[in-house]
Amino acid sequence: MTWGKFVLDEAEHDLTHLDPFVMSVTPKAEGAPTFRVLVSFSHHAFTREFMEGDREEERFGPVTDVRCFCLSRLVLSSTLPKRIHAASKGKAYFPAPGHAKQRNFLLVEISPYEPPYLVAFNFSKARGVDADVVMFVVSAHPRPGMVPKSRMDSISFATLVSKVASGQEIKRPPIKK
Template identity: 35%
Template sequence: MYGTKRIQGVAYPLQHLNPFTMTVAPQTPGAPSYKVHVRFGSHTFTREWQAADPIDHQVNYNGDIRCFCTTRHGLSAHLPDMIRASANGKVHFSLKDNYLVLTNMPGCTGPYVAFFSMKPSNSNKYDAFMFVQSAHERAVFPKQLPSISMPTLVSKVVRELPIIRPKK
């Protein structure tokens, strides 16, 4: 659970990044709905640590030392709504083994991109776990990425079916 980061007397609330559960419902009549538990990693409000960074900006998240970033923190306020909105929309395949959602934000030169992983749950409270690993502005980003609907992705993850990346 996130609290508040204080730097030189300024409070930066992080509670908006606390876990929540969302329902992902396919549009196919009679198809089951899924409960997805969403968690956010520290890369959503931090950047890589550099030797010249002030020590009060340091964030240690499970041994991962990062630097608090006011820009990422400000953008992260939109993350929970962005993730909730993706529940019935499209998500994209990243260049690696995770997925992403993106949106345009005022003041950004490129899209605001959230990278996440998804795995089946072994809990009877949730059907799947989504971990939002990182989120940041990307000034340069591919125009077209292969995509899949969030309900299809969740359904395949829960049933442990193969997820095939579409060809361009």
């Protein structure tokens, strides 16, 4: 799905930076294959919950998931492709134990000047020949008060891709004592 543009109050907002793209991910092990990952985004990357007082013109999304266009999330989303490329060389994080969305993984960027920026995503094995794995970014938003990354269980992003591509089970590391 391509996003195009969204017009609000006669201002045109370009969403094409969130159009799907394919990136290559290669695990560090010698001789490891390179995997093609198709990355796509939910409208949650640039919308927030629709609340009382929001205008009808700000509504965005399908009937089953209507949200409110959010300029601050849109601005942050402009760097999502770059952040995902950078994160593909690092770690992905498991959600908190017992979290309702256990199938999601997290990318977390910490800045000393802003709240942590959380990117929630899930992976599935690709069904076509153009990619090995599909990465769907479920949401991306600032998350004040988030637990430090040092207290989160992690897995190498490339290992995660490799396991999904080969149909292997992804296991959370044992609880640290």
